[in-house]
Amino acid sequence: MTDLEEFKSLLAEISDLSGIAAIAGWDKETQMPKGGADTRATQLSTLAKVIHLKETAPRVGDLLASLEPALATADTTDGALVRLMRLEFTRRSKLPADFVAEFSKAQSVAGSVWEAARPRNDFKSFQPHLEKMFEYTLRAADLFGYDSHPYDALLWDYDPGLRTAHIKDIFTELRAFTVPLLKRIVAAGETVDYSILERSFPIDAQRAFALEVAQAFGYDYDRGRLDVTAHPFATNFSRDDVRITTRFDEHYFPMAFYGVLHEAGHAMYEQNTAPELRRTPLARGAWSTAHESQSRLWENLVGRSEAFWQHWMPRAQQHFAALADVDANTMYKLVNRVQPSLIRVEADELTYNLHIMLRFELELAVLEGSLKVSELPEAWGAKMQEYLGVTPPDDRDGVMQDIHWSSGYFAYFPTYSLGNILSVQLFEKAESQMGDLHAMFARGEFKPLLHWLTHAMLRHGKTYLPPELIERSTGSALSAAPYLRYLTKKFSGIYNLE
Amino acid sequence: MTDLEEFKSLLAEISDLSGIAAIAGWDKETQMPKGGADTRATQLSTLAKVIHLKETAPRVGDLLASLEPALATADTTDGALVRLMRLEFTRRSKLPADFVAEFSKAQSVAGSVWEAARPRNDFKSFQPHLEKMFEYTLRAADLFGYDSHPYDALLWDYDPGLRTAHIKDIFTELRAFTVPLLKRIVAAGETVDYSILERSFPIDAQRAFALEVAQAFGYDYDRGRLDVTAHPFATNFSRDDVRITTRFDEHYFPMAFYGVLHEAGHAMYEQNTAPELRRTPLARGAWSTAHESQSRLWENLVGRSEAFWQHWMPRAQQHFAALADVDANTMYKLVNRVQPSLIRVEADELTYNLHIMLRFELELAVLEGSLKVSELPEAWGAKMQEYLGVTPPDDRDGVMQDIHWSSGYFAYFPTYSLGNILSVQLFEKAESQMGDLHAMFARGEFKPLLHWLTHAMLRHGKTYLPPELIERSTGSALSAAPYLRYLTKKFSGIYNLE
Numbered sequence: 002m003t004d005l006e007e008f009k010s011l012l013a014e015i016s017d018l019s020g021i022a023a024i025a026g027w028d029k030e031t032q033m034p035k036g037g038a039d040t041r042a043t044q045l046s047t048l049a050k051v052i053h054l055k056e057t058a059p060r061v062g063d064l065l066a067s068l069e070p071a072l073a074t075a076d077t078t079d080g081a082l083v084r085l086m087r088l089e090f091t092r093r094s095k096l097p098a099d100f101v102a103e104f105s106k107a108q109s110v111a112g113s114v115w116e117a118a119r120p121r122n123d124f125k126s127f128q129p130h131l132e133k134m135f136e137y138t139l140r141a142a143d144l145f146g147y148d149s150h151p152y153d154a155l156l157w158d159y160d161p162g163l164r165t166a167h168i169k170d171i172f173t174e175l176r177a178f179t180v181p182l183l184k185r186i187v188a189a190g191e192t193v194d195y196s197i198l199e200r201s202f203p204i205d206a207q208r209a210f211a212l213e214v215a216q217a218f219g220y221d222y223d224r225g226r227l228d229v230t231a232h233p234f235a236t237n238f239s240r241d242d243v244r245i246t247t248r249f250d251e252h253y254f255p256m257a258f259y260g261v262l263h264e265a266g267h268a269m270y271e272q273n274t275a276p277e278l279r280r281t282p283l284a285r286g287a288w289s290t291a292h293e294s295q296s297r298l299w300e301n302l303v304g305r306s307e308a309f310w311q312h313w314m315p316r317a318q319q320h321f322a323a324l325a326d327v328d329a330n331t332m333y334k335l336v337n338r339v340q341p342s343l344i345r346v347e348a349d350e351l352t353y354n355l356h357i358m359l360r361f362e363l364e365l366a367v368l369e370g371s372l373k374v375s376e377l378p379e380a381w382g383a384k385m386q387e388y389l390g391v392t393p394p395d396d397r398d399g400v401m402q403d404i405h406w407s408s409g410y411f412a413y414f415p416t417y418s419l420g421n422i423l424s425v426q427l428f429e430k431a432e433s434q435m436g437d438l439h440a441m442f443a444r445g446e447f448k449p450l451l452h453w454l455t456h457a458m459l460r461h462g463k464t465y466l467p468p469e470l471i472e473r474s475t476g477s478a479l480s481a482a483p484y485l486r487y488l489t490k491k492f493s494g495i496y497n498l499e
Numbered sequence: 500m501t502d503l504e505e506f507k508s509l510l511a512e513i514s515d516l517s518g519i520a521a522i523a524g525w526d527k528e529t530q531m532p533k534g535g536a537d538t539r540a541t542q543l544s545t546l547a548k549v550i551h552l553k554e555t556a557p558r559v560g561d562l563l564a565s566l567e568p569a570l571a572t573a574d575t576t577d578g579a580l581v582r583l584m585r586l587e588f589t590r591r592s593k594l595p596a597d598f599v600a601e602f603s604k605a606q607s608v609a610g611s612v613w614e615a616a617r618p619r620n621d622f623k624s625f626q627p628h629l630e631k632m633f634e635y636t637l638r639a640a641d642l643f644g645y646d647s648h649p650y651d652a653l654l655w656d657y658d659p660g661l662r663t664a665h666i667k668d669i670f671t672e673l674r675a676f677t678v679p680l681l682k683r684i685v686a687a688g689e690t691v692d693y694s695i696l697e698r699s700f701p702i703d704a705q706r707a708f709a710l711e712v713a714q715a716f717g718y719d720y721d722r723g724r725l726d727v728t729a730h731p732f733a734t735n736f737s738r739d740d741v742r743i744t745t746r747f748d749e750h751y752f753p754m755a756f757y758g759v760l761h762e763a764g765h766a767m768y769e770q771n772t773a774p775e776l777r778r779t780p781l782a783r784g785a786w787s788t789a790h791e792s793q794s795r796l797w798e799n800l801v802g803r804s805e806a807f808w809q810h811w812m813p814r815a816q817q818h819f820a821a822l823a824d825v826d827a828n829t830m831y832k833l834v835n836r837v838q839p840s841l842i843r844v845e846a847d848e849l850t851y852n853l854h855i856m857l858r859f860e861l862e863l864a865v866l867e868g869s870l871k872v873s874e875l876p877e878a879w880g881a882k883m884q885e886y887l888g889v890t891p892p893d894d895r896d897g898v899m900q901d902i903h904w905s906s907g908y909f910a911y912f913p914t915y916s917l918g919n920i921l922s923v924q925l926f927e928k929a930e931s932q933m934g935d936l937h938a939m940f941a942r943g944e945f946k947p948l949l950h951w952l953t954h955a956m957l958r959h960g961k962t963y964l965p966p967e968l969i970e971r972s973t974g975s976a977l978s979a980a981p982y983l984r985y986l987t988k989k990f991s992g993i994y995n996l997e
Contacts, residue, residue, distance in 0.1 A: 017545035020538070025522045032530070036722035037740030040518070043778070044736070047515035051549065224534035238542070242535030280541070 005072075005079065008064045012082065013280040015055050020238040022048045027236050027244060031228045057093050065090060081283055081464040088161065089282075095144050104137045108409050115407030124378055124396040127407070132374045134409040135367055142368075151368055155412035159289040160419075162468040165365070167479070168415050171422065172358050174481045179355060180388060182492065186339045186351070187390070189496040193334045200323035204249045204257075210320040211247070211261035214313065218299055219451035220245075220265040221272055233260045235267035235296075240276070240284060243268045254321075255336055259300050266299035267292060273455040274462035283462040287470050289413065290479070291458065293420025294427060298454075301350050301421075302428050302487075303447065307333040308439035337495050341389040343398045350421075351488060355388040357418040360403070364411045425484040426475040427454065503570075503577065506562045510580065511778040513553050518736040520546045525734050525742060529726045555591050563588060579781055579962040586659065587780075593642050602635045606907050613905030622876055622894040625905070630872045632907040633865055640866075649866055653910035657787040658917075660966040663863070665977070666913050669920065670856050672979045677853060678886060680990065684837045684849070685888070687994040691832045698821035702747045702755075708818040709745070709759035712811065716797055717949035718743075718763040719770055731758045733765035733794075738774065738782060741766045752819075753834055757798050764797035765790060771953040772960035781960040785968050787911065788977070789956065791918020792925060796952075799848050799919075800926050800985075801945065805831040806937035835993050839887040841896045848919075849986060853886040855916040858901070862909045923982040924973040925952065 002010070022045060029041050055061075065087050072083040111130035118127040142151035152165040208227070216222055230246040237243040245264035249257045270286035278284035286292045303309055310317075310329040317332070318324050324332070339349050345356040363380055366372035372380055381400040386392050393399030405413055431453045432438050438450060458474040471479055492498070500508070520543060527539050553559075563585050570581040609628035616625040640649035650663040706725070714720055728744040735741040743762035747755045768784035776782035784790045801807055808815075808827040815830070816822050822830070837847050843854035861878055864870035870878060879898040884890050891897030903911055929951045930936050936948060956972040969977055990996070 014545050014549070017542040018549070020542045021519060021523050021546050024526050025519050028522050028526060032724065034720065034722055034724050034740060036719065037737065040737035040739045040777070044515040044518045047512050048519050051512070051516070221534065222532065224532055226530065226532050239535065239538035241538045242532060279538070 004064050004067045008068060008086075009079075009082070009281070011055065011061070011064075012086070012282060015052060016280045016282060016284070018048065018052050018055075020242075022052065023236055023238045027238075030230050030234070031246065053093075057090070061086065061090055062094075078278065078281070078283065078464070082281055085282055085463055092145065092157065095146070096141065097144075100140070100144070104141070104409070107133050107137060111407050111409070112404070115401065115404070119397050119401045122395045122397040122401075124401060127401065128374055131377075131406060134406060135374060135411075138409055138411050139368060152365060152412055156415075159413055159416050160467050161288065162466045163290065163416075163419075168361065168419070171419070171479065171481045172361060172415070175354055175418070175422075175485070176358055176388070178481075178485050178488075179351060182488065183339065183341065183351060183355070183389075185498055186492060186496050187341065189498060191338075192496060193331050195335060195338055197323070197327055197331075198254045198335055199252050200254075202251055202254045202321055202323055204251055206320040207249055207251075207254070207257050210317060211258050213316070214258075214304070215245075215261055215265035217445070218262070218265060218269065218303070218447045220269055224272055225268055227261065233264055235264040235271070237268070237271040240272055240274050240279065243271045259304060259336070262304040263296040263300040266296035269299070269451060270295045270459050273451070273459040275460040278462045278464075283464050285463050286459070287461070287463050287465070288467050289416035290419040290423055290467060291470060293417055294423035295420075295454070295459070297421050298424035298428060302424055303442065303450070305333075305336050305350065306439060306442060308442035310336075311443040312445045334495055337491070339492065339496070341391050343385070343391060343393050344402060351492060352389060354418045354421065357414050359384045359388060360414040364406070364414070368411065419479060422481050422484045423471060423475070423479060425487045426471075426477065426480065427458065428487075429483050430457070430475045502562050502565045506559075506566060506584075507577075507580070507779070509553065509559070509562075510584070510780060513550060514778045514780060514782070516546065516550050516553075518740075520550065521734055521736045525736075528728050528730075528732070529744060551591075555588070559584065559588055560592075576775065576779070576781065576962070580779055583780055583961055590643065590655065593644070594639065595642075598638070598642070602639070602907065605631050605635060609905050609907070610902070613899065613902070617895055617899045620893045620895040620899075622899060625899065626872055629875075629904060632904060633872060633909075636907055636909050637866060650863060650910055654913075657911055657914050658965050659786065660964045661788070661914075661917075666859065666917070669917070669977065669979045670859060670913070673852055673916070673920075673983070674856055674886070676979075676983050676986070677849060680986065681837065681839065681849060681853070681887070683996055684990060684994050685839065687996060689836075690994060691829050693833060693836055695821070695825055695829075696752045696833055697750050698752075700749055700752045700819050700821055702749055704818040705747055705749075705752070705755050708815060709756050711814070712756075712802070713759055713763035715943070716760070716763060716767065716801070716945045718767055722770055723766055725759065731762055733762040733769070735766070735769040738770055738772050738777065741769045752821075757802060757834070760802040761794045761798040764794035767797070767949060767952075768793045768957050771949070771957040773958040776960045776962075781962050783961050784957070785959070785961050785963070786965050787914035788917040788921055788965060789968060791915055792921035793918075793952070793957070795919050796922035796926060800922055801940065801948070803831075803834050803848065804937060804940060806940035808834075809941045810943045832993055835989070837990065837994070839889050841883070841889060841891050842900060849990060850887060852916045852919065855912050857882045857886060858912040862904070862912070866909065917977060920979050920982040921969060921973070921977060923985045924969075924975065924978065925956070926985075927981050928955070928973045 025041065025045055025048070029038075029045070033041060065083060068083050069087070072080045073087075074080065107130075111127075111134055114130045115127055118124070138155065139151060142154040145154040145157065147154040150165045156163045156165065212222065212227060224241045224243060226244050228244065228246045229248060231248060233245070233247045235243065235245045245261065245268050247257045247260040247264065267286070270292055274284045274286065286295070307330065310332045314324075314327075314329040314332060318327075327335075337350065339351050341352050342348060345353065348356055359381070362384065363372065363377060366380070367374060367377070378396050378400045382392050385399070405411075428438070431450060435441075435449060435453055441447075441449060458470065461470060461473075464470075465473060468478065471477075523539065523543055523546070527536075527543070531539060563581060566581050567585070570578045571585075572578065605628075609625075609632055612628045613625055616622070636653065637649060640652040643652040643655065645652040648663045654661045654663065710720065710725060722739045722741060724742050726742065726744045727746060729746060731743070731745045733741065733743045743759065743766050745755045745758040745762065765784070768790055772782045772784065784793070805828065808830045812822075812825075812827040812830060816825075825833070835848065837849050839850055840846055843851065846854050857879070860882070861870065861875060864878070865872060865875070876894050876898045880890050883897070903909075926936070929948060933939075933947060933951055939945075939947060956968065959968060959971075962968075963971060966976065969975075
């Protein structure tokens with residue numbers, strides 16, 4: 002076996018084992034009887050250890066060193082493999098094993114404390130654990146190393162190459178635009194009868210309709226499936242088995258429907274990485290911003306467009322008697338209701354970003370030392386009032402609402418909003434090459450857009466780092482301007498703003 | 500770490516990985532979208548290789564050698580671990596890796612050929628592959644080594660310590676008893692209207708009732724679940740996650756119902772190995788005969804007893820309008836219909852063993868060289884006529900009906916009938932210590948029997964080899980006499996034989 006063959010065979014093995022770990026993880030969330038939880042945790046941790054040992058074996062370093070002279074700058078899949086593995090190998094090697102084990106244990110504990118403390122609205126007992134999460138994270142950032150900001154070091158886990166300063170610039174522009182627009186919308190008042198969405202929507206029909214639409218988009222159900230979980234997600238074991246979950250409320254239509262379109266967006270990314278990347282670490286949808294761009298594109302730019310409902314309204318009426326008296330334009334307005342609220346995951350397209358910016362600013366302030374963890378609840382309330390005009394009645398629906406911080410996942414939130422931004426850049430680029438996409442949607446043509454996205458971005462998997470991937474697929478760097486144009490046009494229309 | 504700690508930690512790791520492999524295997528049968536098949540096969544084979552390398556690592560041999568002086572004869576769990584691993588390590592080491600890979604590949608091919616050839620009734624194209632299966636199996640037997648019969652060497656995979664000569668003796672006795680009894684039953688004719696079982700039994704109600712009964716037996720559904728597959732099975736990922744599957748026919752009640760009781764019997768074995776055996780290779784229900792004794796005991800000795808229906812008939816009538824005019828005694832006769840037929844898996848309690856004996860005799864004859872593979876179809880037909888009085892119209896429902904031979908699984912079939920035999924020995928032993936079990940069943944008391952079985956046998960897992968386990972739990976060696984008494988009494992009563 003040559004070194005290259007050995008290298009690729011090792012990566013194939015790691016890829017297979019990671020796929021199997023994902024199966025056991027999916028089963029845990031969707032199928033496992035409750036008595037199986039403890040043993041499953043042990044089994045998953047054993048497999049994770051086996052994978053980690055293979056990824057960090059000294060032999061990997063030797064192989065990389067031997068392959069780099071010929072491949073480090075090669076514009077080939079083998080070159081991309083070597084570059085990605087060097088990046089990950091170097092990064093993994095910077096954290097001492099003891100530190101990783103300690104951090105991981107503290108994460109588990111903090112997660113459990115959060116889970117118990119949140120329903121009791123008990124920030125005090127959570128606070129020391131959250132402090133530990135920030136401390137460990139700062140130590141990790143120091144170990145990774147960075148030029149200007151520890152947050153840069155953290156971003157590499159989710160979006161290698163993304164810089165804090167760039168996010169700040171984008172968010173400043175986005176906030177300056179969103180806050181006044183939101184005030185004008187709130188002042189404009191309600192335009193349709195939103196109670197329509199709370200009529201009876203039988204769950205079987207919701208499931209059937211959502212799957213029909215997702216498949217019309219291009220979600221290949223021969224390589225997928227849909228299950229029910231409390232917290233929806235998409236997961237994949239290979240490009241040929243990519244599963245999504247959702248949750249249903251008979252008396253609230255948008256939750257499951259847009260949840261399915263969102264997760265199907267993630268799933269279509271994974272289903273459309275190039276077949277030749279199979280069994281390599283490149284065969285994964287690229288990092289967080291790119292991934293989120295796909296879920297938000299299909300959910301919002303397609304699924305919440307008026308053209309979408311022009312095509313689907315008759316079919317929706319066949320599924321749901323409750324929509325018999327609703328026309329496409331009304332439906333469009335219904336599913337685009339803007340309303341400041343407390344909970345991020347239930348927020349509309351416009352206010353969602355304000356929830357994200359608030360989290361970004363607060364975690365940055367704590368990491369920079371300008372805000373104490375003990376001051377977070379108050380700072381949260383103040384920013385909610387400033388950005389959204391609402392104040393959480395308690396910490397449960399305030400600073401403690403998300404799981405991320407309790408698991409030490411800082412620097413993750415921004416990628417949600419950056420995904421929104423990228424989705425519009427991609428949409429504009431597609432439209433510049435394909436013509437009027439809304440006209441296509443109105444005719445029921447959705448798959449051409451998926452084909453364009455596959456060619457422009459999805460097929461590459463992790464072949465390029467995010468900045469290069471974005472440049473290649475959109476022709477420019479990440480930039481808020483197209484997104485702001487999109488929001489202005491859409492919501493001015495819906496709310497009849499001058 | 501001491502050598503013992505290292506040894507146990509390695510076994511725990513192997514146990515965890517095997518559990519994960521079983522999850523991915525279960526998912527493949529019950530949940531996987533069809534497009535995932537190829538990748539899943541690759542992933543499973545990678546994980547199998549990882550496990551195999553850990554099991555056969557030279558370090559395992561070193562550890563065994565270091566631990567054996569102190570533990571090889573110790574009457575402790577550690578002693579049992581060392582003995583079991585020595586047995587498996589020695590056995591695995593006897594087959595060269597190349598031979599294993601070759602055989603495994605040939606098995607895959609033979610399995611695919613069988614799958615395609617069976618519906619076409621095409622024995623000719625299957626024949627060369629079946630010949631290869633016999634050839635490889637004989638070579639494996641030679642590599643393993645044996646005293647008197649190659650079949651002995653094969654039996655070790657399924658029932659270490661079981662001898663061909665012993666099976667021959669038992670089967671001779673069983674056949675001499677069964678064939679004339681069957682003739683008398685056939686002559687006696689039908690006693691009840693069997694079409695009752697083909698009325699409408701709604702599938703939801705079948706599922707609910709079968710699960711209610713299985714849980715009354717002691718199947719812990721907090722550590723289990725029931726799904727639908729074409730070929731029913733039980734599988735476990737640990738003692739805390741033991742799943743069963745079945746298939747439903749709305750117009751044939753016994754299939755799913757007794758299928759669930761059968762698989763629940765297997766499942767209860769796995770759920771009741773001692774908790775302290777967790778994460779060791781001892782935490783598995785012992786080999787095939789013992790395992791089959793549990794499925795057959797709950798399915799037949801309990802579930803097909805008259806006392807069972809005396810208790811459950813009123814509840815069954817609440818579930819099924821179709822049973823409104825059926826009393827417990829009639830139900831007892833309905834589910835104990837004896838009828839010679841072509842297909843083993845659909846056979847009744849009495850004729851089932853004749854199907855097994857036929858297979859045992861034929862595979863033995865080929866392995867001994869007294870019968871050619873090309874002569875199997877004719878020999879099959881002749882024996883079917885001799886034992887059961889029926890002749891298969893084709894090879895599809897004759898010599899090609901089972902998957903076992905196509906995968907090279909010879910020496911497996913006998914353990915099905917030996918399980919029947921052992922189930923009655925266990926039942927008699929339990930009754931000698933607990934009193935009248937049928938009286939308990941009639942009162943709805945089933946769990947005491949599971950507790951007795953757990954104490955006598957299940958908790959030990961694979962701590963003892965089958966001969967010792969059987970001796971410890973029943974007080975004697977495997978013996979057909981109790982089983983023959985049971986069959987005589989049961990079917991004489993049902994068919995009013997003199």
